[in-house]
Amino acid sequence: xxxxxxxxxRTHNASNAHVSxxxxxxxxxxxxxxxxxxxxIHQISEQKNEPQWMRDMRxxxxxxxxxxxxxRWGGDLSALDFxxxxxxxxxxxxxxxxxxxxxxxxxxxFEKLGVxxxxxxxxxxxxxxxxxxxxxxxxxxSLEKKGVIFMATDEALQKHPVLFKKYFxxxxxxxxxxxxxxxxxxxxxxxxxxxxxxxxxxxxxQAYFRINRENMGQFERTLIIAEEGSSVHYVEGCTAPTYTxxxxxxxxxxxxxxxxxxxxxxxxxxxxxxxxxxxTKRAVAYKNAEMMWLDCNLGSKLTMKYPAIYLRGEGARxxxxxxxxxxxxxxxxAGAKVIHCAPNTHxxxxxxxxxxxxxxxxxxxxxxxxxxxxxxxxxxxxxxxxLDGKSISxxxxxTDVREQKSSIAHEASVTxxxxxxxxxxxxxGLSEDEAASAIVNGFASPIVKKxxxxxxxxxxxLLAMQIxxxxx
Amino acid sequence: MxxxxxxxxxxxxxxxxxxxxxxxxxxxxxxxxxxxxxxxxFCILGSKKNIFPFDISVIHRAPHSVSSVxxxxxxxxxxxxxxxxxxxxxxxxxxSTTSFSHHALLFSEKSTAIVFPxxxxxxxxxxxxxxxxxxxxxxxxxxxxxxRGIPRKNAELLLVQGFFDQDIQKIENHSLxxxxxxxxxxxxxxxx
Numbered sequence: 084x085x086x087x088x089x090x091x092x093r094t095h096n097a098s099n100a101h102v103s104x105x106x107x108x109x110x111x112x113x114x115x116x117x118x119x120x121x122x123x124i125h126q127i128s129e130q131k132n133e134p135q136w137m138r139d140m141r142x143x144x145x146x147x148x149x150x151x152x153x154x155r156w157g158g159d160l161s162a163l164d165f166x167x168x169x170x171x172x173x174x175x176x177x178x179x180x181x182x183x184x185x186x187x188x189x190x191x192x193f194e195k196l197g198v199x200x201x202x203x204x205x206x207x208x209x210x211x212x213x214x215x216x217x218x219x220x221x222x223x224x225s226l227e228k229k230g231v232i233f234m235a236t237d238e239a240l241q242k243h244p245v246l247f248k249k250y251f252x253x254x255x256x257x258x259x260x261x262x263x264x265x266x267x268x269x270x271x272x273x274x275x276x277x278x279x280x281x282x283x284x285x286x287x288x289q290a291y292f293r294i295n296r297e298n299m300g301q302f303e304r305t306l307i308i309a310e311e312g313s314s315v316h317y318v319e320g321c322t323a324p325t326y327t328x329x330x331x332x333x334x335x336x337x338x339x340x341x342x343x344x345x346x347x348x349x350x351x352x353x354x355x356x357x358x359x360x361x362x363t364k365r366a367v368a369y370k371n372a373e374m375m376w377l378d379c380n381l382g383s384k385l386t387m388k389y390p391a392i393y394l395r396g397e398g399a400r401x402x403x404x405x406x407x408x409x410x411x412x413x414x415x416x417a418g419a420k421v422i423h424c425a426p427n428t429h430x431x432x433x434x435x436x437x438x439x440x441x442x443x444x445x446x447x448x449x450x451x452x453x454x455x456x457x458x459x460x461x462x463x464x465x466x467x468x469x470l471d472g473k474s475i476s477x478x479x480x481x482t483d484v485r486e487q488k489s490s491i492a493h494e495a496s497v498t499x500x501x502x503x504x505x506x507x508x509x510x511x512g513l514s515e516d517e518a519a520s521a522i523v524n525g526f527a528s529p530i531v532k533k534x535x536x537x538x539x540x541x542x543x544x545l546l547a548m549q550i551x552x553x554x555x
Numbered sequence: 556m557x558x559x560x561x562x563x564x565x566x567x568x569x570x571x572x573x574x575x576x577x578x579x580x581x582x583x584x585x586x587x588x589x590x591x592x593x594x595x596x597f598c599i600l601g602s603k604k605n606i607f608p609f610d611i612s613v614i615h616r617a618p619h620s621v622s623s624v625x626x627x628x629x630x631x632x633x634x635x636x637x638x639x640x641x642x643x644x645x646x647x648x649x650x651s652t653t654s655f656s657h658h659a660l661l662f663s664e665k666s667t668a669i670v671f672p673x674x675x676x677x678x679x680x681x682x683x684x685x686x687x688x689x690x691x692x693x694x695x696x697x698x699x700x701x702x703r704g705i706p707r708k709n710a711e712l713l714l715v716q717g718f719f720d721q722d723i724q725k726i727e728n729h730s731l732x733x734x735x736x737x738x739x740x741x742x743x744x745x746x747x
Contacts (some may be wrong), residue, residue, distance in 0.1 A: 469679035
């Protein structure tokens with residue numbers, strides 16, 4: 084039986100803005116000079132002692148990155164200065180499997196965030212990334228014995244080269260978009276997760292990403308392969324301290340869900356408000372497979388992220404739950420994409436967004452049903468809540484149906500907190516802030532309740548805190 | 556085409572489209588005056604290789620403005636509808652109400668519907684929603700009618716009429732309602 088956490092105890096804390104807003108004073112083992120050029124890429128590959136094919140891929144991707152223009156849609160990228168960023172910072176120490184061996188300052192960072200505590204209480208394994216490298220990784224022994232591989236992506240490249248090369252870049256090639264090309268050129272860290280056939284990982288596996296340095300670019304690369312009949316729930320959290328200058332987080336996540344397998348990928352993103360969060364996430368689900376993205380975006384200056392699922396096998400199912408909170412100076416441009424490629428595939432997209440203090444939340448989605456995807460169904464529901472007259476909500480849902488024997492439905496609404504609801508709760512003795520907080524938590528609850536309990540509690544706490552600041 | 560609707564003016568636009576066109580057309584509606592209203596009801600009956608590419612933008616600029624856009628498409632053969640809608644409620648358009656919907660029925664394997672209803676809301680004092688759906692004729696409803704002795708083609712015709720009529724009956728102007736129904740009845744040849 085799991086130990087209950089008290090309200091005062093801090094669990095894994097992916098989501099508490101005040102707790103995570105601190106800087107760690109630590110010396111790095113290596114720091115690349117600011118700016119991106121072939122020399123930086125060469126140094127990254129040298130530091131990691133990579134095989135030639137990876138090095139070649141990095142250089143090829145760099146060329147693609149230079150040639151592709153910035154997207155003209157979505158958020159404002161005009162202030163993003165690629166030359167001001169550092170693309171690789173290796174923290175002191177090496178990758179450890181025991182917390183006591185992690186360098187003191189870095190260990191204290193993650194202890195403040197509740198990561199080791201969370202691992203002890205309710206996780207099957209944990210990875211912790213500090214700036215460009217994974218500094219800690221562990222996996223329950225029972226899972227290792229079953230053949231589960233859960234390690235830093237860099238390590239997987241060395242230890243499982245055949246498996247790695249078979250899947251790396253196959254779902255999101257560098258040509259996909261400018262930021263996929265950038266990530267492929269300078270990727271470092273991230274998670275490699277392989278679940279063998281028929282293995283079920285009952286407790287979540289977690290990775291925590293921390294940007295510490297100023298003007299930092301973090302480019303983790305995650306690759307998850309779930310073999311037939313397996314299942315896993317992977318959770319990631321991200322935070323950074325607030326600086327006056329900008330940082331960039333541009334990750335790529337590729338997931339392969341084979342026949343009959345199930346993968347849930349949960350993200351609780353709470354980057355500080357100086358971080359550009361530009362991420363490409365895509366999964367492919369085969370016959371009778373299930374893929375779920377649970378995507379919570381609370382922080383960052385600008386997030387552009389559209390988790391996608393390609394339903395390639397008959398009977399495959401996809402679900403995307405998206406929660407976005409955007410406050411003063413923030414733009415959450417998030418959404419979902421589902422492509423129905425095979426018969427009898429089903430998808431659900433539920434997106435909820437909350438905008439306050441002049442924040443902007445945009446839902447950008449695509450549901451495409453290709454010819455031959457007979458019997459496919461999809462339902463998209465988007466709801467937006469505006470907490471004041473300064474905030475903005477956008478909805479851009481594209482539905483493209485080329486198969487007659489399918490059924491696709493979409494609905495969306497934009498509302499504010501109703502005066503009647505506020506009056507009702509206030510008349511029951513709640514203050515206006517408490518009432519607003521209760522209403523917002525109720526609005527977000529269909530998505531929050533799909534999180535593991537401990538994460539849900541944290542998220543509710545953070546929402547309450549953010550809402551109480553809505554007039555500031 | 557740009558249409559500017561002034562204070563206290565109500566403007567209704569209804570259209571029944573059988574023949575497609577090649578280049579994208581743009582309809583831009585600006586609700587400039589307080590309590591201005593815009594109602595739009597489009598019925599599209601596509602056949603052969605007709606395509607219907609169009610944009611509709613409804614921009615709420617004034618308080619208490621109301622808009623309602625309903626589009627229904629039934630597509631046969633290789634016909635295609637490619638519609639992009641944008642409803643934008645600007646900062647000053649407080650207490651506005653807007654709804655936008657596009658529902659399409661695909662009657663053949665080669666028909667295509669691309670539906671893109673976008674919303675941009677810049678004020679919190681608004682009631683806005685939109686909806687879109689693409690599906691084939693409901694098999695249960697078809698079976699029900701056929702089991703009552705109605706031939707398949709006639710049953711399909713009844714269901715298509717009912718599909719369109721859900722929104723035709725909401726047009727406030729009764730004369731306009733009758734015109735739309737008459738157009739629909741006259742297009743029976745498509746079902747032959």
